[in-house]
Every structure is written in C-alpha cells, then in structure tokens.
Amino acid sequence: MSEPASKPATTPKDFPRRSFLRRALAVAIGGVTGIVPAIVGLASFLNPLRPKVQAKQRPTGSDAEGFYKVTALDSLTSGTPISFPIIANRKDAWNTFPAEPIGSVYIQKTADDKLRVFNVTCPHAGCSVDFHADKQGFLCPCHNSLFAMDGVHSASSPSARDLDSLEYKIENGDVLVKFMNFRIGIKEKHAQ
Amino acid sequence: MKSLLAWLDDRTGYRNLLHEALYENVPGGSRWRYVWGSTLVFTFSVQMITGLFLWMAYSPSSQTAWESVYYIQNEMLLGWMLRGIHHFTAQAMIVLLALHLMQVVIDGAYKAPREINFWLGLILLKIVLGLSLTGYLLPWDQKGYWATKVATNIAGITPVVGDQVQKLAVGGMDYGHHTLTRFFALHAGLLPALLVFFLVLHIYVFRRHGITAPDAEWRSQHDTTFWPDQVLKDGVACLAVLATVMFFVLRHGFGSHSGAELGAPAEPSEPYSAARPEWYFLFLFQFLKYFPGESEIIGAMVIPGAIMGFLFLMPFVGRWNLGHRFNILFLFAIFSGIGFLTYRALKEDRADAGYQVAVKGADASAERVKELVELNGIGPEGAVHLLRRDAFTQGPRLFARNCGVCHRFNGHDGSGHVPTEVATASDLGNFGTPDWIREMITDPAGEKNFGATKHGSWNGEPLEDRFADGAMAQWAAENVKSGQMKKSEIDAVIGFLIVQAGATPGGGRKGLDAVEFDMEQAGKEFFAQGSDAVTTSCYGCHEMKIDDDLFKDGSDAIAAAPDLTGYGSGKWLKDFIKNPGDKRFYGKRNAMPAFESKLSDQQLDMLVDWLLHRWQEPQK
Known part of the structure; x- marks a missing residue:
C-alpha cells in the first residue's frame, strides 16, 4: 500500500457485469463460511431452551403426582409455621446429586389435619421469606414484602402476588407436598 | 440512509478504513x-x-x-x-x-x-x-x-x-x-x-x-x-x-x-500404552525414540531449537548467492524428515501388537463409560469412578495383573494380550459354564485344564503330575474315557451343579440356559451315588453341603478334593481365590497363591463378577 503501484489498479467499473457477479459470489461464499460455525455454536448456546433438556433437568424423587415426603404430621405443633427443606435427586447438567435440598417450604398446622404450605421464595424477586412471630407474618429480607399468616401480601408490599401456596396430602401420618417453583415478579402464579 | 452513513463517516472515517x-x-x-x-x-x-x-x-x-x-x-x-x-x-x-x-x-x-x-x-x-x-x-x-x-x-x-x-x-x-x-x-x-x-x-x-x-x-x-x-x-x-x-x-x-x-476419562492409576500425541506431533514423538538415556534433551530441545533458530535466520541466508535455493532445500528437507518420521511412527505402531491391543482396550473403555453414564448418571466424584467400580472394565485388568501370569482367559491374559510364556494353570475363559464343567469331567488332564500345571512349579518344586495325573484325572480316565459314565449322566451332573451355583446367594454365571428339574434330580443322584458302572461317585471325594438325604453320610475321602458346595457361584469363586489352600479346597496339595491380602474385597468382587459375566448391562 505504501509502495506506489506500478500501474493503476483496474477498478471494478471496467467490467461492470463480471464484477457484479464476482461481488455477489464473494459475499455469498464469505457469508456461508462465516455463518456455519456461528450457527452451530448458537445451537448449543440455545440448548437450555429445549423442552427435552428442561425435562431431563427436573429433580426426581417425588411420587407419580409430584408430591415429596416432607415430615411426619406428628412433628408439627399447631400455630407457628416451621420451615422444612425439600429433599430430591437433583440434576445439574452432567451431574446427578442424590438426596439434596432443592428448596424449602413453610408448613403451619391450623387444625388437626389442616395445613398451610407455602414455598419460601418471595414472589417479588426470589429471596427467601422469614416467619416473624411479632409481625404474625412472613417478611422478605430483600425488599420488605410482608405476607400475612394466610400468605396474603400487604397493600404496601412490592410483591405483586401472595405467597405461593402448595398442594399437600397426608399419607400414613406423613406430610407430602407437591413442591414446585413459580415464575417470579408477575401477578399471576405460573409454574416455572 | 445515505445521510446517516455520511454522518457516520464524518465521525469515524470508516469509508477510508474500508477502502484501505x-x-x-x-x-x-x-x-x-x-x-x-x-x-x-x-x-x-x-x-x-x-x-x-x-x-x-x-x-x-x-x-x-x-x-x-x-x-x-x-x-x-x-x-x-x-x-x-x-x-x-x-x-x-x-x-x-x-x-x-x-x-x-x-x-x-x-x-x-x-x-x-x-x-x-x-x-x-x-x-x-x-x-x-x-x-x-x-x-x-x-x-x-x-x-x-x-x-x-x-x-x-x-x-x-x-x-x-x-x-x-x-x-x-x-x-x-x-x-x-x-x-x-x-x-x-x-x-x-x-x-x-x-x-x-x-x-x-x-x-x-x-x-x-x-x-x-x-x-x-x-x-x-x-x-x-x-x-x-x-x-x-x-x-x-x-x-x-x-x-x-x-x-x-x-x-x-x-x-x-x-x-x-483420565485415570492416573491406569497406565495407558495407547498414548500418542496428535498426528502432527507424531514426528517429535518418533524422533525421541532415537535418543537414548540422557541424550533425550538433544532430540527434544537442541535439534528442534536449532531448526527453529535456522528458520529465523533464513532472511539473512537468503541474501547470499544460492542462499534462497538453500533455504528452499532446507525447508523441503525438514518437511521430508517430518514426513518420514511420521511414517515410521505409524508403521511401528501398526506392527506393534501390544499397541493395537491397547487401542482396542481404550476404545472399549470409551464405549463402556458411555453405557455406564447412561445407566447411572455421573455422581459428584466424577465419571472415572464409574469405571473404577465396573467389573467389565476392571475384571480384565485385575486378571491380567494377578491371574494371567499362570492362567489364561480364552488364550490371552484377560486384557487381550497373548503372553509368550506357556500357561501353567487352566484357561478360565468359560469358568462356570456347562462347557467348563463338561471338560472338567471328561478331560481334566487337558492342556486347558489341569494339564497346564505340568509346566508349573510351587515353592520351587515342579508340579509335574500332581494335578495333571491327579485323582480327578485318574478317575476320568477310568470312568469317563472308557464310556462307563453315560453322556446323559454327564449332562445331568452339569445341570445339578449349575442349579446349585444359581441357588447360592449372589448366583452363578449369568446368561446360562435354565436346567430342567428332572435332569437336575438325576444329576444330584449321580453326584451322590454314582451308577452301577461308576462306583466312585463325585461325593466320594468332593464335599457337597446341601440339605438333602442323599448327602447325609459323607465318605471318608471327603476333603481329598475341593468342596463343591455352590461350585461356580460368585461366593465359591471368591472364597477360592481368597485362599485356595484352605482345607475346603486344595489343602496341602494347593499350588496357587492366596489373594485374600493381595486384593481388596471390592477388587475380588469385580474379578469374580467379570469371570461370571455379571457386569451391568445396558437396558434394551
């Protein structure tokens, strides 16, 4: 470039039609060669969105309907909500971790066989709520969302919905909870 | 659009750059x-x-x-x-x-x-x-x-x-x-x-x-x-x-x-004789073979360094008359040398039976680990543990290291390598199968059975005819070769022993055909009492502890030969390998080392499971 060319370079204008074909071909071929590795890479990047992959990554260890054994009914005393971990076989990409906590629930016994079960995850931004006896409710430590004993959010709370209650059943004296996580930050309760 | 590009060009000068x-x-x-x-x-x-x-x-x-x-x-x-x-x-x-x-x-x-x-x-x-x-x-x-x-x-x-x-x-x-x-x-x-x-x-x-x-x-x-x-x-x-x-x-x-x-997966404890660099480094790998001992540094560093150094000097060499031609010649010499060394490396590997076996073994392990991952998933300790616990993978290695010195496994040492030394003990390739038992009855002195012990010694003493012409060999010569024991009786005894192994906790060899009840009963009777033509029954020498009237009054000769209770089962085999000199087995006649303190319990289990084909199989 710095050395002066001995002759003027032929400009594309000299051969308009041939030049156009060449340009088009050059762009097409260059495009193909460049895009193939990018597409293959992008495909693997999008892997987490495949339903098959999502299904494989779900924890196992629940019964057929998705209920996990949490505790014995006898261990619950009336009134105060108690937090319990949910134990399941966790999958993490290539690894399988047997019997690990995958989340927590608050269980409150309201009558002999009546329970209130909440996922501890705050529906606002996903922190874990704590039970506060003095407030008679659940307080989120992150943005101060406050939920009553029945899970209803206070009017001034940043949370858009109530605490996520979970289905439960009692079998042979054990409490089983249909544990699931819900999408965070929206008003509706949508399973994740 | 045009004005936007002009605006962009004004601020960045991209047109000049693009033109350039x-x-x-x-x-x-x-x-x-x-x-x-x-x-x-x-x-x-x-x-x-x-x-x-x-x-x-x-x-x-x-x-x-x-x-x-x-x-x-x-x-x-x-x-x-x-x-x-x-x-x-x-x-x-x-x-x-x-x-x-x-x-x-x-x-x-x-x-x-x-x-x-x-x-x-x-x-x-x-x-x-x-x-x-x-x-x-x-x-x-x-x-x-x-x-x-x-x-x-x-x-x-x-x-x-x-x-x-x-x-x-x-x-x-x-x-x-x-x-x-x-x-x-x-x-x-x-x-x-x-x-x-x-x-x-x-x-x-x-x-x-x-x-x-x-x-x-x-x-x-x-x-x-x-x-x-x-x-x-x-x-x-x-x-x-x-x-x-x-x-x-x-x-x-x-x-x-x-x-x-x-x-x-990488296994630091498992020497890997199929290790080769990527093909474009093969020439260096081959080159190092020519530098014995301390001179390795010449092949690994001095010569490659000198060649690299000369490449850097090429611009100066090229100034002289013929220098350019010399450079071209030099480069071609280098590439020819690389080509030749690569060819030699590949040729030597092709001719190396040990390397071929190692490559096959490596491919089999790669296939196997995939099966194991699909069956079990990968725990937090990593995939290499799947192979370490796997009878199919570890069995051949354990056999080659511990048993293959004397025994053979379908003619090789378990890992596929055929030793040059002659075998001094039986070929265990089909241990626990009906064929194995049949050969033990009909041809115990055969080269694949006790016959091999002729070439062996124990504690410095040649074994000679201790097993090759032992009591079993003599019994077979007397009662089987001349036809006194009928083929149906041989089949029946085999059936009886197979059923016994299967009934032992842990079971016998996997993948065998079921034995009919009548045949098993006939075998049991022959084992205990022989027949009119065969007066010395199996029970005459071999112990058999099962709860049955036939086996209530033991013979005086018991313990002259190995106890066959659960013979061919995992339990029998493991006990035997642990201590073949136990009085249940060969007693004073024994000529095989005890492995109780040489192998861990887990290793013994994997070896036995491999010999009996009891490894984890992919679900169909």
Whole structure:
C-alpha cells in the first residue's frame, strides 16, 4: 500500500457485469463460511431452551403426582409455621446429586389435619421469606414484602402476588407436598 | 440512509478504513497462491467463534472437565458438531500453516524488506502449536492426559530450571485441577490474545509491503484490487477448508457418535500404552525414540531449537548467492524428515501388537463409560469412578495383573494380550459354564485344564503330575474315557451343579440356559451315588453341603478334593481365590497363591463378577 503501484489498479467499473457477479459470489461464499460455525455454536448456546433438556433437568424423587415426603404430621405443633427443606435427586447438567435440598417450604398446622404450605421464595424477586412471630407474618429480607399468616401480601408490599401456596396430602401420618417453583415478579402464579 | 452513513463517516472515517481494507492493490492480478494467509485468518476466526461457545459449556477441573465435554458431545444441541469443527479446524490450521510457510519461502517473501514479517509469522506458528498442545489436554480423557504428560515431562528435562518449569506448567506436584485451570487460561486467554496481537502486526506489516509478486512476467499482467477478485478466490479457498473440516466432522454420520473423539476419562492409576500425541506431533514423538538415556534433551530441545533458530535466520541466508535455493532445500528437507518420521511412527505402531491391543482396550473403555453414564448418571466424584467400580472394565485388568501370569482367559491374559510364556494353570475363559464343567469331567488332564500345571512349579518344586495325573484325572480316565459314565449322566451332573451355583446367594454365571428339574434330580443322584458302572461317585471325594438325604453320610475321602458346595457361584469363586489352600479346597496339595491380602474385597468382587459375566448391562 505504501509502495506506489506500478500501474493503476483496474477498478471494478471496467467490467461492470463480471464484477457484479464476482461481488455477489464473494459475499455469498464469505457469508456461508462465516455463518456455519456461528450457527452451530448458537445451537448449543440455545440448548437450555429445549423442552427435552428442561425435562431431563427436573429433580426426581417425588411420587407419580409430584408430591415429596416432607415430615411426619406428628412433628408439627399447631400455630407457628416451621420451615422444612425439600429433599430430591437433583440434576445439574452432567451431574446427578442424590438426596439434596432443592428448596424449602413453610408448613403451619391450623387444625388437626389442616395445613398451610407455602414455598419460601418471595414472589417479588426470589429471596427467601422469614416467619416473624411479632409481625404474625412472613417478611422478605430483600425488599420488605410482608405476607400475612394466610400468605396474603400487604397493600404496601412490592410483591405483586401472595405467597405461593402448595398442594399437600397426608399419607400414613406423613406430610407430602407437591413442591414446585413459580415464575417470579408477575401477578399471576405460573409454574416455572 | 445515505445521510446517516455520511454522518457516520464524518465521525469515524470508516469509508477510508474500508477502502484501505478492500481496495489494496494486488500487483499482477489475483492469484490462487495468495489464499493461504486468508485461510489461516479464517480458521482462526472459526476457532474463536467455536471456542467461545465451547467455553460456555466447559468446566476445567479434574472432576468436571471430561464430564462437561461428555455433556457437550452427547447432550447439547449440535454440541458434537461444535466440538468437531473446533477439533478438526485446529488440525486444518496446522496444515495451512505448513502450506503458508512453504509458499512464503518458495516465493522468497521472507527477503528484505519483509524479514520482520517473516519472523512474526514464525512466532504465530509457535503460538498455534502452543494452542494445539494446551487444547489436547482439556477434554481430560486418557489420550490427552497421557500425551500431555509426556510433553510436560519433556519440559522437565530443561537444564537448571526444568523442575520449576514443569511444576509451573502442571500447577503443582502432579496433574490435577490446577493443570486444567492453567492450561485452559493459556488456551483460551493468553495464547489467543498473543495470537491476535501478533496477527494484527503481521497483517499490518504485510499491508505495508504489499503482496510479493513472484516474477516479472506476472508483474506485467493487469493489477487488480483485493475486493472483489482476490476476496472471491480467498472465499472459495475458505469454503474448501470448511468443507474439508465438515467432511471429517461428519465422517461417521450425523450425531454424537461423529465429530471429535472422546476417550475414557483420565485415570492416573491406569497406565495407558495407547498414548500418542496428535498426528502432527507424531514426528517429535518418533524422533525421541532415537535418543537414548540422557541424550533425550538433544532430540527434544537442541535439534528442534536449532531448526527453529535456522528458520529465523533464513532472511539473512537468503541474501547470499544460492542462499534462497538453500533455504528452499532446507525447508523441503525438514518437511521430508517430518514426513518420514511420521511414517515410521505409524508403521511401528501398526506392527506393534501390544499397541493395537491397547487401542482396542481404550476404545472399549470409551464405549463402556458411555453405557455406564447412561445407566447411572455421573455422581459428584466424577465419571472415572464409574469405571473404577465396573467389573467389565476392571475384571480384565485385575486378571491380567494377578491371574494371567499362570492362567489364561480364552488364550490371552484377560486384557487381550497373548503372553509368550506357556500357561501353567487352566484357561478360565468359560469358568462356570456347562462347557467348563463338561471338560472338567471328561478331560481334566487337558492342556486347558489341569494339564497346564505340568509346566508349573510351587515353592520351587515342579508340579509335574500332581494335578495333571491327579485323582480327578485318574478317575476320568477310568470312568469317563472308557464310556462307563453315560453322556446323559454327564449332562445331568452339569445341570445339578449349575442349579446349585444359581441357588447360592449372589448366583452363578449369568446368561446360562435354565436346567430342567428332572435332569437336575438325576444329576444330584449321580453326584451322590454314582451308577452301577461308576462306583466312585463325585461325593466320594468332593464335599457337597446341601440339605438333602442323599448327602447325609459323607465318605471318608471327603476333603481329598475341593468342596463343591455352590461350585461356580460368585461366593465359591471368591472364597477360592481368597485362599485356595484352605482345607475346603486344595489343602496341602494347593499350588496357587492366596489373594485374600493381595486384593481388596471390592477388587475380588469385580474379578469374580467379570469371570461370571455379571457386569451391568445396558437396558434394551
């Protein structure tokens, strides 16, 4: 470039039609060669969105309907909500971790066989709520969302919905909870 | 649009830059021989793109590296193709580098004023070789692990600082987490950054001097510009490179069985005799064979260093009369030498039966670990533990190391290797099968059975006829060879023993046909009482402790021969291997070492399970 060319370079204008074909071909071929590795890479990047992959990554260890054994009914005393971990076989990409906590629930016994079960995850931004006896409710430590004993959010709370209650059943004296996580930050309760 | 571009140009001057980039003068017109540099830039871009996406899924630690690569290869969408492209483009880069170097030397493009650019190119060559070397380890499979270990051990023979250099490269005393983190940082961080830096300089200096037009005749042709004529030729060349790469990626079809290979996970305790570097380093591997003992450093460093040093001096040599021709000759000599050494390495490997067995074993392990992952998943301790606990994998190794010195397994030592020494004990390939029992009854003195012990000795004493013409051999000669024991009776005894093994906790050999009840009963009767023609029954010498009226009054001869209670079952075999000299088995006649203190309980279980075909099988 710095050395002066001995002759003027032929400009594309000299051969308009041939030049156009060449340009088009050059762009097409260059495009193909460049895009193939990018597409293959992008495909693997999008892997987490495949339903098959999502299904494989779900924890196992629940019964057929998705209920996990949490505790014995006898261990619950009336009134105060108690937090319990949910134990399941966790999958993490290539690894399988047997019997690990995958989340927590608050269980409150309201009558002999009546329970209130909440996922501890705050529906606002996903922190874990704590039970506060003095407030008679659940307080989120992150943005101060406050939920009553029945899970209803206070009017001034940043949370858009109530605490996520979970289905439960009692079998042979054990409490089983249909544990699931819900999408965070929206008003509706949508399973994740 | 036009005004927007004008606004952009006003602020950035991009049009000038673009013009500079695209309308470079190509003296004498575009040529195919100018494409090599562009294909190298292209392959490097492919490596950047695919490498970045691989990075998003790769986890460098000794418990996750192989596992994450396995996940990329087998679970992620087109992950196998991504890995395959990265793997084969790396090899294409080496080939293209060699072509580029040849073209530069032949065209004399290293001469003044292009000396510095030639040196920059040689530095780029070394960086690419460094990328290959570091990348080979990252999957943490047996191949990469052992081949790279050789490379870092060679670094360790550097005079004075060798030990420190090796420890720094390895990140500790031995291969582990920090070997991977260091190699990965080099492979994905430092070396690509250096490559980009030197590549920018290389292209900048190249643009400064322009293309080396080879001869006056060509220079008299019409000049052209880089865009679009040369770009089109470069594009076609890149497409050809990509097509070649894709051919290798897809050579076994479309799916995770294709693409780049992934061996079994690295197992530091398992010597791997199939370890070879990637094909383009094979010549160095072969070269080292010619440097015995302390002289290794000459083959590993002095000579390669001298050759590299001479390449750097080429611009000066080229100034002299005939210097240019000498350079060309030298380069061809080097490439011929590399070609010859590579050929020798491949030829020696092809002729090496031990290497062939090792490669087969390595392939089998790679297949097996895939089955085990599919069956069991990978626990937090990593995939190598699946193989360590696997009877199918460990059985042959345990047998070869512990039993194969005397015994054979279908003629070999368990691992597929056929020892040159003659066997001194039975061939256990079909232990626990009806055929095994049949041979023990009809031909106990055969070469595959007790006959082999003729060649052996125990505590310095030759065994001679202790077993080869022992009580069992004599009994068979008397009662079977002459036809007193009928074929139906032999079948019945076999059936009885097979059923006994199956009824023992843990069971007998897997995959045998069911035995009919009547046959088993007939066998039991013969075992206890013999027949009119065979007066010495099995029970006459062999103990059999089952709750049955037939076996209530034992013979005086009991313990003259091994107790056959549960014979052929895992329990019997494990007890036997633990202590064959126990009075239940051979007692004082024993001539086999006890393995109770030599093998762990788990190892004994794996050995027994392998001998009895009781390994985990893939679900159909």
